[in-house]
Amino acid sequence: MKDEVKLQHFHAPVWSEPIIMEMGCPGERGILVPQADEETKKVVGEAESYIPSNMIRRIPPRLPELSQPQVLRHYLRLSQMNLGMEENIEVGTGTATMKYSPKAHEMLVRMTQMTEIHPQQDEQTIQGILEIVYQLDLFLREISGLDQFIFQPSGGSLATFTNACLLRTYHASRGELNQRNEIITTLYSHPCNAATAKAAGFKVITLMPDDKGYPDLEALKAACSKRTAGLMITNPEDTGIYNPRILDFTHIVHDVGGLCFYDQANANGILGITRAREAGFDACHFNLHKTFSSPHGSYGPGCAGYGVTQELAKFLPVPLVIKKGDNYHLEYDLPHSIGKVREFFGNIPAVVRAYAWIRSLGAEGLLEAARVSVINNNYLSKLLLKIPGIVRYYDENVFRLELTRFSWEKLKADTGCGTDDVRRRMVDYGLQGHFMSHRPWIVPEPFTPEPCETYSQKDIDYFAAVLKQISHEAYTDPERVRTAPHNAATHKPNTASLNDPKKWAMTWRAYLQKHGSQGD
Amino acid sequence: MMNKGRNIYPYIPNSVPEIKARMLEFIGVSDADELYGIIPEELRLRKKLNLPEPILSEAELRRHTREILSKNRSCEDYLNFLGGGCWQHYVPAVCDEVNGRSEFLTAYGGTSYNNLGRFQAHFEFQSQMGELLDMDLVSVPTYSWGTAAGYAVRMAARLTGRNEVLIPRTVSPERLAVIRSFAGTAPLAGHVQIELIDYDPKTGRIDLENLKEKISDRTAAVYIENPTYLGIIEPRGNAVSELAHKHGALSLVGVDPISLGLLAPPSHYGADIVVGTAQPLGIHMHCGGGTIGFIASRDEEAYVAEFPLFLISITDTIVEGEYGFGQCTFDRTSYVGRERAKDWVGTVSGLWTITASVYMALMGPQGFQDIGRAIIQKSQFARKMLSEVEGIEIPLGPQTFKEFVVNFDKTGLTVRHINESLVNYRIFGGKDLSGEFPELGQSALYCVTELHTREDIQKLVSSLKEILAQ
Numbered sequence: 005m006k007d008e009v010k011l012q013h014f015h016a017p018v019w020s021e022p023i024i025m026e027m028g029c030p031g032e033r034g035i036l037v038p039q040a041d042e043e044t045k046k047v048v049g050e051a052e053s054y055i056p057s058n059m060i061r062r063i064p065p066r067l068p069e070l071s072q073p074q075v076l077r078h079y080l081r082l083s084q085m086n087l088g089m090e091e092n093i094e095v096g097t098g099t100a101t102m103k104y105s106p107k108a109h110e111m112l113v114r115m116t117q118m119t120e121i122h123p124q125q126d127e128q129t130i131q132g133i134l135e136i137v138y139q140l141d142l143f144l145r146e147i148s149g150l151d152q153f154i155f156q157p158s159g160g161s162l163a164t165f166t167n168a169c170l171l172r173t174y175h176a177s178r179g180e181l182n183q184r185n186e187i188i189t190t191l192y193s194h195p196c197n198a199a200t201a202k203a204a205g206f207k208v209i210t211l212m213p214d215d216k217g218y219p220d221l222e223a224l225k226a227a228c229s230k231r232t233a234g235l236m237i238t239n240p241e242d243t244g245i246y247n248p249r250i251l252d253f254t255h256i257v258h259d260v261g262g263l264c265f266y267d268q269a270n271a272n273g274i275l276g277i278t279r280a281r282e283a284g285f286d287a288c289h290f291n292l293h294k295t296f297s298s299p300h301g302s303y304g305p306g307c308a309g310y311g312v313t314q315e316l317a318k319f320l321p322v323p324l325v326i327k328k329g330d331n332y333h334l335e336y337d338l339p340h341s342i343g344k345v346r347e348f349f350g351n352i353p354a355v356v357r358a359y360a361w362i363r364s365l366g367a368e369g370l371l372e373a374a375r376v377s378v379i380n381n382n383y384l385s386k387l388l389l390k391i392p393g394i395v396r397y398y399d400e401n402v403f404r405l406e407l408t409r410f411s412w413e414k415l416k417a418d419t420g421c422g423t424d425d426v427r428r429r430m431v432d433y434g435l436q437g438h439f440m441s442h443r444p445w446i447v448p449e450p451f452t453p454e455p456c457e458t459y460s461q462k463d464i465d466y467f468a469a470v471l472k473q474i475s476h477e478a479y480t481d482p483e484r485v486r487t488a489p490h491n492a493a494t495h496k497p498n499t500a501s502l503n504d505p506k507k508w509a510m511t512w513r514a515y516l517q518k519h520g521s522q523g524d
Numbered sequence: 525m526m527n528k529g530r531n532i533y534p535y536i537p538n539s540v541p542e543i544k545a546r547m548l549e550f551i552g553v554s555d556a557d558e559l560y561g562i563i564p565e566e567l568r569l570r571k572k573l574n575l576p577e578p579i580l581s582e583a584e585l586r587r588h589t590r591e592i593l594s595k596n597r598s599c600e601d602y603l604n605f606l607g608g609g610c611w612q613h614y615v616p617a618v619c620d621e622v623n624g625r626s627e628f629l630t631a632y633g634g635t636s637y638n639n640l641g642r643f644q645a646h647f648e649f650q651s652q653m654g655e656l657l658d659m660d661l662v663s664v665p666t667y668s669w670g671t672a673a674g675y676a677v678r679m680a681a682r683l684t685g686r687n688e689v690l691i692p693r694t695v696s697p698e699r700l701a702v703i704r705s706f707a708g709t710a711p712l713a714g715h716v717q718i719e720l721i722d723y724d725p726k727t728g729r730i731d732l733e734n735l736k737e738k739i740s741d742r743t744a745a746v747y748i749e750n751p752t753y754l755g756i757i758e759p760r761g762n763a764v765s766e767l768a769h770k771h772g773a774l775s776l777v778g779v780d781p782i783s784l785g786l787l788a789p790p791s792h793y794g795a796d797i798v799v800g801t802a803q804p805l806g807i808h809m810h811c812g813g814g815t816i817g818f819i820a821s822r823d824e825e826a827y828v829a830e831f832p833l834f835l836i837s838i839t840d841t842i843v844e845g846e847y848g849f850g851q852c853t854f855d856r857t858s859y860v861g862r863e864r865a866k867d868w869v870g871t872v873s874g875l876w877t878i879t880a881s882v883y884m885a886l887m888g889p890q891g892f893q894d895i896g897r898a899i900i901q902k903s904q905f906a907r908k909m910l911s912e913v914e915g916i917e918i919p920l921g922p923q924t925f926k927e928f929v930v931n932f933d934k935t936g937l938t939v940r941h942i943n944e945s946l947v948n949y950r951i952f953g954g955k956d957l958s959g960e961f962p963e964l965g966q967s968a969l970y971c972v973t974e975l976h977t978r979e980d981i982q983k984l985v986s987s988l989k990e991i992l993a994q
Contacts, residue, residue, distance in 0.1 A: 016638075023838070023847065024648045024885050034886030035616050037894040038974050040901035047908060051786065051900035054923055056759030059750075061788045064889040065655040072618060075885045079622045079645065079878075086641030088630035100632050104535050108582045112589050113810075114624070119615075120598035122606040123812035124955055126947050129602070132595035133811055146573050158667045158815065161858070161870030165705075172709050182711055199858030199868035203678075205712025208863040246562045277560060278567045293871065300632035302642045303834075303874030305667070305813065344701035347609055347668045348812025360589050366578030369533055375556040376538045382559055383547045403559045431637045439633075443860050460537035461547060492637040495841040497848030505825045508837040508852045510647075510661050511654035514823050515838050 009469035014434030016493040017084040024078060025512040028070035035072060066513075085493040086302070087436055095384070095459055095467045096430065096438030098407040098452030099194070099242060101272050101294035109297070109360045113353035123348040127333060133352055134332030137325045140359045144309045147370070148268070148288050149281025153311035155292075155350030156321050160269040161196035162345055163289035163308035164236060167265045168204030169342045170287065170312070170319050171234045174263060177319075177340060184233040188257070190219040192241035194267055195442050206233060213446070217243050217398025217409075224256055232262035239266065239283075240273065242442055242452065243397070244381065244404030254284030263287065263316075269308070271295045272456055273378045273406030276371035280311075287312040292351075296358035307354035321345055373457045377406045380455040380464055384408075387468035388453075393418060393475045397447045407454035409447055416449045421478040421485045423449040428496075429477070429488035433470045531580065599809070602950045603980050607927050607971025608753065609669065609696050610812055611804050613782065613895075614975055616886050619806035623879045632871075636849050643849035645878040647836045649802075652884035653818060656784045656892070657798055658791045660823035664834040665816045665880075666872045669801035670699035672817030673747065673778055674706025675867060676797045679819075679830040680745035680774045681716045682866070688717045688742045689776075692730045696753035697960045699778070703747075716744065725963070728756035728920035728929075732763055739771050745797075747776040750790065751783060754920055754961075754969065755903075755927030765794025780804060783925050785892025786900070797821045806883030807876050816873035816880070828853060832867035895974050899926045903972035906981045910970070913985060915992055919964065926973055930954055933965040935992050942991055943968070949987040 040048070052060055070078075094102035112118070121130060141153040157163040168187065175181045187201035190211045198208045211223045219241070235257040240246040247253070254264040266280045266288035272295045280288040292298045293306035300306070312320060322341045323334040334349065365373060385408050388394050393415025396408065416422040427437035441450035455464050478485045489495075501507035509515035533539045538547060544556075553559060560568070579585040599612050606612075623629065627641065636643045650662040666672050677689050689707070691700065700718075708715040719738055722731040730748060739746065746768045750758045758764075765775035776797045777790035782804040790798045798820045807814040821827040828835065834851060841848040854860060858868035887895070903926050911918045915935035921928060932939060943953040954968035961967065972981070 020846065021644065023644070023651070024881070025651050028888075032888070033890060034888060035618075035891060037887075037891055037898055038614070038977075039894065039898050040905065041978055044901055044905045044978050048901050048904040051897040051904075054900050054904055055757060055787065056923055058762070058793075059757050059759050059788050061784065061786055061792075063658075065658070065784060065892060067652055067655050067888050067892070068885055069888040069890070070885060072886065075882065076618050076621065078885070079618075079882050080625070082641035082645050083622065083625040083627040084641070085644075086627040086631050087634065087638040088625075088627045089632070090626045090630045094632075097632055097634070102632065105630065106535060106582070108586050109589075110624075110629075112586065112593065114620075115590070115593055116598045116600050117593045117596040119808035119810055120600045120612070121596055121811040122599055122604060122612065122809050122952065123610055124606050124608065125597070125599075125604075125952055126943065129597035129947065129952075130811065132593045135592055135595070136589075143575055146575060158813075158873070159871040161868050162667055162671070165868070169705050172712065176709060181709065185712055195858055195862045196868055196870050198862040199865050202863035202865075203706075203714070203867045205708045205714050207713070210862070246560075248562050248564055251564070251567065274563075276573050277569060278563050279569055282567050282569070291871075299630045300871070301875030302628045302631045302639070302878060303633060303664075304871040305816070305873050305876060306871040307813075343705055344670070344698065345705050346702060347670050347698045347815055351813040352811040353813050356589070356593070360585060362575065363579050363588070364535075364582075364585050365533065367573035367575045368531065369536075369578055370573065370575070372531070372533060372536060372539050375559075376536050376544070378559045379544060379547050379551070379556055380538060382551045386551060402562045405559075427635065428637060431635065436631075436638050437635045443862075457536045457538065461543050463537075489637050493640045494637060494848060495843045495846060497636060497841050497850050498839045499850055501839045502837050502850045502852050502854075505823075505828070507839075508828075508835075510650050510663075510823070510835050510837055510852060511659075512647075512651035512838075513654055514660040517660070 009465050011433060011469060011473060015491040018493050019081040019085060021078060021081050023512055024068050027078065028068045028074065030069055032069045032071045034070050034075045092434055092436050093459060093463045093467050094436045095453050095455040095464065096436055098439050098454035099270055101270050101454060101456050103297050103456050104458040105297045105299040105357060109357040112360060113356050118353060131332055134325050136356055136359045138327055138332050140355055143362050144290060144311055147275060148311055149279040150288060150311040151314040152317040152320060153309045154320050154324060155307055155309055155355050156346050157308040157310055158346055158351040159304055159306045160291045160308050161200055163310045164196050164267060165200035165203060166310050166321060166345045167236065167287055168201045168206060169345060171263055172204055173319050173342045175233055183230055186231045187233050187236055188227050189236045190241065192243055193238035194269060197236040197267055201236060217245050218247055221249055221252060224253060228256055228260045230260060232257060232260050234263040234265060236265045236267060240405045243409040244407040245398060245402065246405055250283045269294055273374050275374040276367060277374055286316055292354045292358040297361040298354035298357040305351045307351035323349055376457040380459060381406055381408060384453060384455045384464050384468060388471060391472045391475045393478060407452055409441060409450055409452050411447050412449040415475060415478055419478040419482045421482050423451050425485045426474050429474045429485045430470060431489040432491040435470055602952055603983060604952045605954045605970045606952050608955045608969050609698055610809050611971060611973060612809060612975060613804045613973050615806050615808055616883065618886060619879050619882050622882045623875050628875060628878055643836055645881050647838055647849055649877045649881040650836060652881060656781050657789045657820050659798060659820045662820040663818055663831055664836055665802060665818040665877050666833055667817060668815035669778060669799065669817040670702030672799040672819050673699055674703045675832050676776050676799045676819055677703055677707055677716055677745065677747060678867060679797060680776060682830050683826065684744040684774060686742055686744035687715065688719060689744055690719050690721050690735065690738055690746045692721045692723055692748055694723045694728060694752040694754050695749055728752060728754050729758055729760060730764060732760060735767060739767055741771060743771055743773040745774040745776045749778040751780060751925040754929050755924040756920060757787065757923045757925055761790060761793035783896055786896030802876065802880035805880040807879050816876040829856065830866055831856065833869050898974040902976050903928060906972045909981055909985045913988055927969055927971045929964060929967050930970050931965055931967045939966050939968045945991040946987060951984060951987055
């Protein structure tokens with residue numbers, strides 16, 4: 005950061021937009037629906053005559069009644085009070101890889117040959133989609149070294165659940181499910197690994213990090229036994245530190261008869277650098293909405309490519325997309341399959357975007373994306389470590405890969421302003437407040453930036469300059485930081501009522517019941 | 525690093541060699557490879573990935589991909605009668621406009637300060653769905669109807685402390701497969717046993733006698749769908765709920781909300797937890813990419829405590845009269861509780877949640893009544909026209925909503941053959957049920973929505989007549 009960065013002035017749009025339930029007037033229509041013509045009506049009569057009388061709705065739903073321009077205006081205003089990654093330098097949302105999703109790919113997935121496709125059409129009429137699914141499977145095989153991928157999970161956590169289901173079926177097929185009911189994960193693996201393993205019925209053993217931040221190998225040895233169903237582990241972990249003993253981990257788990265699953269939801273720093281197969285893994289997943297550029301869509305739909313070795317392919321959820329001669333085919337005949345984890349065979353728009361992204365880069369480009377994301381991260385780290393109040397935990401002798409776990413612990417001690425205060429103050433500078441890291445907060449006052457390859461050197465300088473400015477404010481005018489945001493679309497919410505059954509309201513009707521029609 | 529032969533990528537600003545060199549110098553290394561020093565050499569991939577050569581220009585890439593996708597035949601190119609969990613309804617242009625907005629499309633989680641729009645739009649989804657369902661508590665939706673049902677089954681087991689759930693055999697097999705994954709496997713912890721209940725072969729309705737035989741004090745819940753997968757409007761929801769409650773079990777109902785302008789919502793016949801999809805509400809089929817599933821219940825503390833999903837609550841802020849939003853009891857979720865959480869939540873269906881919110885606001889109460897009427901009249905017209913074709917029978921019903929079973933046994937032809945023939949007429953015939961419901965013989969599930977015209981149905985009928993005459 006050679007030149008002084010000039011911070012831009014920002015204020016979010018403030019619309020004080022009413023709730024849609026308060027809007028409109030009785031009788032207004034937002035859209036009209038094609039009706040049965042007179043001839044049809046003459047033949048069939050009243051619709052109600054086909055409904056059992058006790059199944060006829062007597063009181064219409066109390067939905068709002070608005071005309072179309074007013075509905076559009078409302079939701080456009082709401083969109084203005086939302087901050088996409090395209091509108092900000094979203095380096096703060098670490099572990100999520102807020103990568104640019106090329107607009108050209110968006111145009112492709114909005115073609116009617118994508119949007120107006122039913123998943124159960126005759127296979128001959130969806131050869132284009134099946135070809136792309138198949139090709140992406142081949143690409144991910146090469147990137148991971150594994151042998152077969154599916155795209156049924158429409159989120160990363162559903163992929164880890166898929167894995168837990170597969171472990172269940174695998175051990176049941178060997179008659180060992182009675183005995184193997186434990187899954188091992190690490191504290192700095194994504195929390196969905198622990199949560200989905202538990203939801204699938206397993207007991208979860210969590211390995212704590214050692215004082216340098218590495219998952220403890222001795223603890224793994226102690227945890228492994230004939231009760232071990234498998235290992236579910238992220239690498240690099242949420243600290244950005246790559247676990248160099250990962251091969252030992254997989255050997256130890258394999259030695260006791262467990263399977264090893266690599267959570268590669270975020271593989272952005274290691275594309276073309278290192279793979280699941282060489283590290284000894286039996287299965288892995290990639291989030292197409294992180295590493296492979298599909299947009300996050302205000303919390304989904306995402307899509308995960310979940311892949312396994314040849315030995316485990318027979319357990320995958322159905323259908324598989326396979327190639328028979330020149331034709332692509334949906335294969336349902338998998339007697340050992342775990343069944344399904346979601347309807348149909350994937351979030352296809354995300355698959356197409358990932359395909360297009362890989363095709364736009366090729367092998368060299370993927371490697372370049374990985375290397376630049378790691379360069380960006382280490383560049384940012386060096387900038388951030390010069391900022392008063394920021395410290396970094398764990399091994400100081402190694403470079404982090406695509407992201408880094410930092411702490412505002414010192415700032416908190418010095419000024420009283422912690423990570424949540426900084427996060428709110430970032431909003432005033434037009435940045436998405438940084439991700440405060442997964443719980444539990446072993447590192448106090450944590451934050452985890454991830455400056456993926458989308459961001460330019462100047463973007464990163466700007467991001468660092470904002471944090472430097474906020475640090476300066478905390479030391480000179482902490483009240484300004486504590487009471488932030490000041491330039492946002494809204495102000496600090498009353499969070500106590502979110503946990504109070506007498507006050508919380510997930511619907512407008514519940515709100516009216518609990519707070520009265522005046523909202524007081 | 526000043527390699528002039530290297531590519532510069534428009535999506536990777538720091539692929540410019542001079543910039544990269546400056547950054548590496550600042551970091552204090554001479555080559556990016558040094559940053560990977562922690563990875564053991566035996567794990568380093570020292571070969572180039574075997575991927576196709578890149579298509580570097582946007583123009584060529586777009587053409588390449590468009591040409592592949594153009595091999596598809598869409599339901600606008602062909603006349604479509606497939607439904608069964610993914611339906612072709614009209615998607616208002618405003619829905620596409622809003623979900624194409626960069627601010628929604630490219631945001632992720634974030635705070636309610638930065639992302640007030642999403643918080644409010646999701647709350648508005650919950651509020652409007654609450655009106656359609658006549659219920660006070662609706663979640664931010666999850667991945668799909670089947671996954672929502674899977675979570676609901678587990679919620680019911682936790683709420684009752686029991687581990688058996690009864691489901692009529694008319695449930696969608698696709699959804700049932702998902703529910704089974706969620707229900708788990710004995711002997712692992714939290715496993716829920718799924719028992720199937722028979723249906724009346726004449727009407728397609730649930731066999732209440734069989735339900736009475738199977739329900740017991742081990743039953744956590746009875747889960748029915750209405751309209752059923754086979755299109756039947758089930759009139760005995762009340763009897764099912766009463767039976768469930770009599771045995772201390774919960775009543776779970778899966779519903780297609782497009783029906784709720786005209787059909788009574790499950791809360792009117794005793795449902796405790798309601799699940800369903802919002803895909804018909806303004807979301808394209810996307811070859812199955814448009815799935816989304818919600819969970820609703822009474823607004824009671826015990827229920828809230830068992831929800832795995834995000835629940836957005838309205839609240840106030842430090843400014844008088846200003847609405848705020850936040851996560852209700854966020855500590856329930858797996859983001860905080862890890863394995864102690866109530867199942868899990870993650871990246872789900874946020875963009876579709878916003879889209880469905882827009883759809884409900886556009887439609888209003890009259891729109892939902894109109895679409896319900898149009899669907900019933902058009903699908904009943906199709907039923908009637910098809911039933912008049914020699915060799916075709918309509919076995920179940922007659923009270924069906926938008927889907928119905930068409931039987932071809934007397935034609936001597938398989939559904940597979942008929943559907944393959946229909947493709948030549950640019951028609952996608954109904955879903956082949958012969959594998960899923962062998963007792964129905966050569967039957968197909970036909971779906972008729974508001975989009976079908978009388979001429980479309982006549983074209984189907986005349987095409988079928990030609991095929992059957994061959």
